[in-house]
Amino acid sequence: MTAHLQPLMRRLAALLISAALASLVVFAFMAVLPGDPARVALGLHAGEDAVAQLRAEYGLDRPLPVQYVDWVAGLVTFDLGTSYVSGAEISPQITDRLAVTSWLVGSGLLVALVVAVPAGVYAAVRHRHVDGVAVSALGQVGVSMPAFLVGIVLVTLFSVRWGVLPSSGWVVPAADPAAFVAHLALPALSLGLVQGAVLTRYVRSAVLEVWREDYIRTARAKGLGTVQLVTRHALRNAAIPVLTALGVQLATMLIGSVVIERVFAIPGLGSLLLDSVANRDLLVVQDVVMVLVVLILVLNALVDVLYGFVDPRVREQV
């Protein structure tokens, strides 16, 4: 094994161990969660015999370790099983819903970056001026706004009052690209604007730190303009802390999308999770949570790897 692959292998091993531990925790939580899936399925007046029979059909009468091993074996072979409630295969459901959530989170991230990078740099470069302080203050207001509230305000303005964008729903991109963008606009803005405000603060403080370095002063003394200073020196050196924040924010957005999906009636992974919890469709809940956990672990690992590419000093340390 070549030397530069070793850190990657170590990272992969850590990821697998984390996922295995997470699976144990997720399963344990589901096991102690009050509420019987069979009882929920059969209704308020169901008799004990009928409930016991359905529990046996679901396989819930088996010992917990057997259920756990069975579930994990399914996970590693990408067989996520069938839903207790609908009897449908879980894998295609998760794939469809994950695609929807990926669009939402991806476009939210884009909005966040488009807002945060210029605003953060501006606030840093103009930190001694009124406009720079105003941008910082605006960011602070954005940080304190919950995404669902931003969503409700946007819907009230753009959908109810002006009628220019749909208030809710989802259109598959291949079916109607224009309608897809129209339906994605408000949810992406709701998710992205708040995260953009958070990211603005990280960008500002990272750029501000770099802005005080000697090499910036030297570059300025050589006659470099502000724009060139920012694009050639400041942004590159400010990237590490911003990247760290971005990794955490992606996880936050993935979880935050659960609320946004509810506000905008979007059939993503979050709404599947909430519905499945309510119906005690435990296998779907376990699978969705594991998919989210693995996604977040992979994103974090990806960010760690990216450090090395962004900053040679980090790569040398590794």
Added chain:
Amino acid sequence: MRAAKRNYGPLRTADGFKRPTARGLFSSAAAAVVAAMLASCSAGEASSPHSTGAQETDARSLSVGFTAEPASLDFTQQDGAAIPQALLGNVYEGLVKLDAQGRIVPGLASSWQVSQDRRTYTFILDGGAVFASGDPFDADDVVHSITSAKSDWSVSVADVMDVVDSVERLSPTQVRVTLSRPSNDWLFRMTTRVGAMFSSEDTTDRATATNGTGPYTLKQWNRGSSIELEPNPHYRRSAPYFPNVSLKYYKDGTALNNALLSGSIDVISNVSAPESLAQFEGRSDVKVSSGTTTGEVLLAFNNASGPFSDKRVRQAARAAIDKQTLMGTCWAGKGTLIGSMVPPTDPWYEDLTSVPPPNQEHARELLAEAGTPTPAIRLRLPNLPYATSCGQVVKNDLEAVGFTVQMDQLEFPAGWISQVMHGKDFDATIVAHVEPRDMPAVFSPDYYLGYSNPEFARLVTQADTGTPEDEIVDMRAAARLISQDAAADFLFLLPNLTVARSNIEGLPTNSISESFDLTSLRAQ
């Protein structure tokens, strides 16, 4: 400047090969993610190609908004009001159905005869009915449907079929059902999902597909967002006004309201937050309708143990709560006061709202008489809007007469069913029982309220086995008895609050059956 450019040029490895930059890696990752999303979307297209927004171009299409989406389309195996709400009457039909006044009228049976001993029902089938699959509907399908409801359905609502002794085909258009004892309730239950008729040659996976004789058939189920219905090509009568109907699901009440205001839907089936009705009032483009449902909101007592096993303590709690004020505070004054377990649309309704009148002094006297002037109780609430908003008012009223109330919340349905209904670990709870004509089931001794009164059991049995006239008299007496016994406090009846575009007609004012009838809807 050149030095700076050199310093931050492309990163290279010691062997001189260009190492991918962060930008390059980001681009690759982004491209991979986009490719995966497109691939997934294309893959998912077959199952969900349709918009869930109302961008339909067909003027004869209709979008109706609901809050609860079915978890499965199979009401034979999965409980819940959402499935029959969408499918009963629209996709599946029964031999009999309810009309807008709550009367039992012909459905797939054009008529029926009841024997002298009230145990035998002979149904004459309406000729010409055909399933969406093309199979004609006949007596064999009736035998198959009733037999399988009796033996194969797993949900508890099918227990009403226990009374069926035998079902036999007399001819292709005649069926005889024999009951083990007379039962007025059985014929009524045949108007609900239990009476739905399925094809005896059916191979449909009912969890995800449909095959009924109704005017609509399932076109597409976009899980998590909508159910699309299209006309049943074999429907025996004239097609409904709206050939294409989209049932859209919004978990969030505000999102549902906004969907109507922004033109995404045409009808809100039932407004879940009555205080939000104000935004629709005074608008010329929408109309609001307020009627009754079959959802009685109960302050349900644990009659079997704890402080509420004493009738006087239960009566004290009833007298302590001013229901009119409570409804105004926690449900925006929308709803109907009932006083017992009977909505005004049932034939045996009687105004019992003054049993007893709110009187806090009388409540204190009852508690003193019971020897517990300051009973401590646990009020366990499901996390449902009406329960959480009314819980605080109930707590205040009870504490005003001497109760000490410890209140907590349980997740509904699973947590509440486990703790309250199954575990019976409660003194009182607030919950709406929405099934039609559910008084006998809710106040049976083995149900979670633990109410046991032989006289009540005698009355409901007599009502079920007697003539329809006897049924009214006996059910009325039974309703009066549980009110006087304070088996529960009947807080109010949930309202049926529909909002629709002003050109939509035919929406029923009251919600009487399990179904949301799409066939009566028209546009001006």
